[in-house]
Amino acid sequence: MYWNKSYECMPREKLQELQLERLKRMVSRIYHDVPFYRNKFQECGIMPEDIQSLADLQKLPFTTKVDLRDNYPYGLFTVPLEQIVRIHASSGTTGKPTVVGYTRNDIATWSELMARSLMAAGARPHSVIQNAYGYGLFTGGLGVHYGAERLGASIIPISGGNTAKQIMIMKDFGSTVLTCTPSYAIYLAEVLKEQGIDPEALKLEVGIFGAEPWSENIRKEIEKKLKIKAYDIYGLSEIMGPGVAIECECQNGLHMWEDHFIPEIIDPVTLEVLPHGEQGELVITTITKEGIPILRYRTRDITKIIDEPCACGRTHLRISRLQGRTDDMLIIRGVNVFPTQIESVLLEVSEVEPHYQLVVRRDGSLDTLEVKVELSETLFSDKISNLEKLERRIKERINSVTGINAKISLVEPKSLPRSEGKSQRVVDLRKI
Structure with a gap:
């Protein structure tokens, strides 16, 4: 089912004509x-x-x-502050946060795209x-929240944390859709099990998870433990927030709403644009934002x-x-390793739980990787x-997948830190 079929299924030729028209206006x-x-343009x-064409985008900086931090807080805004009705900021841990502003039209666009996204992932106007x-x-x-209201669904604004209350609300209010980080979904499933609550006794049908990279194996783990269909959603505050891209029921990639965003893939070292199908760094240009349009x-x-x-x-590209982030990527003895690669391996091993931590150390001039992973309770007292x-x-x-000879440490169940937000999987002691 579609929320806005005329745009979601627009013929590619018309979609590209619309993109070019909006790109020209935004660049001006x-x-x-x-x-x-x-x-930047003058340089x-x-x-x-x-x-004059979508290909000309590559000429732009x-x-x-x-750049966002250097222009903190309002240096990249294109409208006076009195036209900004909402201000958000990133939760960055170093330096100044990145600040984004929304006009009334920006909020309406965001709500529209989130309604599209929720619908694509199985939410409906009758959903809770x-x-x-x-x-x-x-x-x-x-x-x-705004997308759910635009959709006409009933939204429970419980926010993060307070897991006992989350579960009470889930039971009593008959929640059918859960939105949170995938690591928190795993944690919720754990607590449900501890409380002796069968997920099938709940009304949950769908989970929409994002804000951190997660693997296909984590999806299977969540679906098995919560008895739901789990969908991946993508967004970032600098571009809009959640709802930039989402999986549909086919779950073969995330549709990016190209009537509002133009995606490119670049080589993060050479900065050259790569052809479709090649892996690299995602670059996004906003073409309808009023408050703070962002170029490439x-x-x-x-x-x-x-x-x-x-x-x-x-028809929108997916x-x-x-795979991870260029700034989450670990380089161990010259080998690039993403936490999600390790995660995929661990989730194929039935004897361990989906809770792990990667510890990187420098031993003399050599880097070492330790993988701490929790044993399942049934095996903890094994020989x-x-x-x-x-x-x-x-x-x-792990060695066959990554080429890294890692130390494996099996630890007690529930001994690694839990997170109610984004999980912290990597401890890099080389920086200390």
């Missing part, structure tokens, strides 16, 4: 209204009228998170949506563009599930010889 606005972009020897994304400066909670934003997210037609009938065999099996499997 940022050139004339934002000194930062005007200077590149580019004028707005030089953009990139925008990075550093339990929104366990955080409310506040983080865009997740309010993005889902380097997301740092690693993915690829899928351009084969989707069986659902939507991106594959995120030492059996545990050693399990360690060897995991070690060999």
Whole structure:
């Protein structure tokens, strides 16, 4: 089912005509209204009228998170502050946060795209949506909230944390859709089991999870433990918030709403644009935002563009599930390793739980990787010889997937830290 079929299923030729029209308008606005972009254009020897095709986008400069921080708080806004009706900021841990502003039209657009996204992932106007994304400066909670209201669904704005109350509300209010981070969904499933609650006794049908990379194996784990259909959603505050892209019922990549965003994939080292199907760093240009349009934003997210037609009938390009981030990527003895690669291996091993931590150390001049993973409760008291065999099996499997010879540490059940928001999987002691 579609929320807005005329746009979601627009013929590619018409969609590209719309993109070009909106791109030209956006480029002219940022050139004339934002000194930062005007200077960038002049450094590149580019004028707005030089953009005559979608291919000309490649001539334009990139925008990075550093650029947003350097222009903190309002330096990239294209409208006066009195036209901004909402301000969000990233939850970055270093330096100034990245600030984004929304006009009334921006909020309406965001609500529309989130309604499309929720519908694509199985929510309906009669759904009861339990929104366990955080409310506040983080865009997740309010993005889902406004989209659910636009859809006409019943939204429960419970926000993150307070797990006991989450479960009580889930039972008593008859929640049918859960929105939160995938790591928190796993944690909720754990607590349900501890409380002796059978997920099948709940009314949950669908989960929409994002805000952190997660693997196909984590999807299977969530679906098995919560007895729901789990969908991947993508967004980032600099571009809009949640709802930039979403899986449809085919679950073969995430549709990016191209009438509002233009995706590119670049080589993060050479910065060259890569053809569809090749993996690299995702770059996004907003073409309808009024408050803070962003040109060729380097997301740092690693993915690829899928351009084969989707069986659902939507014509918008898809991106594959995120492989990781260029700034989450670990380089161990010259080998690039993403936490999601390790996660996929661990979730294939039935004797361990989906809770792990990667610890990177420097031993002399060599980097080492330790993988801490929780044993399942049934195996915790098993024979030492059996545990050693399990360690060897995991070690060999990780080595075959990543090329890294990691140390495997099997730890007690529930001994690794839990998170009610984004999980912290990596402890890099090389920086200390």
